[in-house]
Amino acid sequence: MFKITEPEYVLMKKYIKEHCGIHLEKDKEYLIESRLSDLLVDTGCRSFQEFHLRARTKDQTGALRDRIVDAMTTNETSWFRDKNTWDYVREVAVHQLLSRAAETGRARVWSAAASTGQEPYGLLMFLDEAARERGQPSLLDRIDIMATDISHSALTTAVGASYDSIAIHRGLPEATREKYFVKSGKSWVFDQEMKSRVRFERFNLQDDFMFPDHFDLILCRYVSIYFSDTFKRELFAKMAGVMKPRGIMLLGATESLREFSNDFEISYYKNTVINTRK
Numbered sequence: 364m365f366k367i368t369e370p371e372y373v374l375m376k377k378y379i380k381e382h383c384g385i386h387l388e389k390d391k392e393y394l395i396e397s398r399l400s401d402l403l404v405d406t407g408c409r410s411f412q413e414f415h416l417r418a419r420t421k422d423q424t425g426a427l428r429d430r431i432v433d434a435m436t437t438n439e440t441s442w443f444r445d446k447n448t449w450d451y452v453r454e455v456a457v458h459q460l461l462s463r464a465a466e467t468g469r470a471r472v473w474s475a476a477a478s479t480g481q482e483p484y485g486l487l488m489f490l491d492e493a494a495r496e497r498g499q500p501s502l503l504d505r506i507d508i509m510a511t512d513i514s515h516s517a518l519t520t521a522v523g524a525s526y527d528s529i530a531i532h533r534g535l536p537e538a539t540r541e542k543y544f545v546k547s548g549k550s551w552v553f554d555q556e557m558k559s560r561v562r563f564e565r566f567n568l569q570d571d572f573m574f575p576d577h578f579d580l581i582l583c584r585y586v587s588i589y590f591s592d593t594f595k596r597e598l599f600a601k602m603a604g605v606m607k608p609r610g611i612m613l614l615g616a617t618e619s620l621r622e623f624s625n626d627f628e629i630s631y632y633k634n635t636v637i638n639t640r641k
């Protein structure tokens with residue numbers, strides 16, 4: 364593994380923050396060393412200084428930048444992560460979305476750091492079950508689910524919707540797996556028709572939000588934890604700007620809007636925080 368010097372750490376930290384917003388605190392040198400050393404070897408660089416210079420001056424296509432971002436992002440996810448939050452999604456949010464779709468013709472959801480797809484696909488499975496329970500399965504056609512992430516490799520897995528036995532077993536009940544997945548070799552593949560209902564796109568949350576329509580529900584989970592306080596404020600302001608009045612934004616259990624936004628009312632459902640756009 365390559366060692367990073369203090370001046371090199373300052374340079375790399377700045378580069379990473381610029382390109383994906385990830386804010387590295389003091390003493391996180393090991394993160395850069397462990398996640399980027401292989402890339403250094405691949406690019407033939409002999410130090411982080413040379414690697415930084417290469418990334419800054421010789422990366423015309425942005426390919427190296429994408430590999431750095433891929434290596435530095437943490438794509439940790441699982442099915443229905445945080446039971447209370449997903450109880451809220453299953454017991455409340457999906458019914459509100461279906462009612463909204465029935466009344467207005469359309470409901471819109473954004474999974475804003477979708478990683479390898481478990482989050483948007485989990486929501487879709489709950490929506491499908493709820494629509495069938497209502498006796499209105501076709502209501503699903505009126506729900507737009509956009510799922511974005513900055514990481515190319517995470518998105519490739521999400522779009523492929525094929526999960527190995529470790530990934531499939533993390534939080535997914537057996538009955539749900541049997542209903543929506545088919546076994547293919549050692550992997551489990553999500554139902555093709557269901558899969559086609561989620562639109563995946565690469566999107567950097569640092570970019571301007573220019574979406575044609577506003578959202579009823581935003582899942583912005585376990586991503587703001589990596590950002591600086593300044594960027595959290597900007598991010599939540601941008602999120603508020605693309606939500607419908609009374610739309611809901613759900614964060615990860617360790618994340619909070621307090622101190623960072625006044626655009627939301629905070630309430631609770633089984634200890635999970637519900638952020639409602641004022």
Ligand SMILES: C[S@@+](CC[C@H](N)C(=O)[O-])C[C@H]1O[C@@H](n2cnc3c(N)ncnc32)[C@H](O)[C@@H]1O
Nearest residue numbers: 383436438440476478513514567568584585586
């Ligand atoms: C820990 S995962 C969370 C996945 C999922 N939301 C969940 O709660 O299980 C964080 C995701 O945020 C993505 N991410 C990090 N910085 C980002 C940025 N600036 N724009 C968009 N996505 C970003 C990472 O690529 C990663 O897939």
